Amino acid sequence: MAEAGDLIDIDICNVCQNSSDQYFYTIIGCIEDILLDDKFVQLHSNFMEKYWTYFDAGDENKFVYSDIFKKYNETIEKYIENQLTEKIENFDMNSLEEELKKRRNELDGEIFEILTTFTDFLAFKEKFMDYKAMKEGKVMDLSQHFIISKYTVETAF
Numbered sequence: 001m002a003e004a005g006d007l008i009d010i011d012i013c014n015v016c017q018n019s020s021d022q023y024f025y026t027i028i029g030c031i032e033d034i035l036l037d038d039k040f041v042q043l044h045s046n047f048m049e050k051y052w053t054y055f056d057a058g059d060e061n062k063f064v065y066s067d068i069f070k071k072y073n074e075t076i077e078k079y080i081e082n083q084l085t086e087k088i089e090n091f092d093m094n095s096l097e098e099e100l101k102k103r104r105n106e107l108d109g110e111i112f113e114i115l116t117t118f119t120d121f122l123a124f125k126e127k128f129m130d131y132k133a134m135k136e137g138k139v140m141d142l143s144q145h146f147i148i149s150k151y152t153v154e155t156a157f
Contacts, residue, residue: 028111030088031115035111035114056132061121068128069121072118084096100112100116101119
């Protein structure tokens with residue numbers, strides 16, 4: 001039993017989260033790992049490289065965009081779903097998509113942008129338009145100035 005003046009260790013990381021939150025953030029952590037994996041990076045880069053020339057800045061949505069969107073879901077989303085199914089018991093992509101819709105206002109960052117492109121056609125098109133602008137040199141590429149790494153509590157201190 002602790003006495004007056006004794007220090008008590010309290011794990012505050014999980015105190016404010018219910019089991020639903022913990023499960024959701026476990027999935028998000030796995031998605032972070034998947035997105036940083038070399039296989040995914042290559043798959044995603046190859047897909048963007050293959051289709052970016054089809055997109056243009058007009059307001060009109062061409063039929064080919066729908067075909068590319070479908071292929072994107074079949075390729076990129078399916079890859080992530082397969083990886084999550086391997087890593088998380090009883091994983092269900094439809095449940096994750098519903099949870100993302102519920103939490104839309106509290107989420108931001110590249111992970112959520114990528115996940116949004118699976119269900120939101122306009123976000124998908126915008127991603128390609130940004131990629132096209134980068135490929136055509138219309139935006140400054142600062143990527144060589146950034147280092148992306150996974151943040152963990154163990155390495156933070």
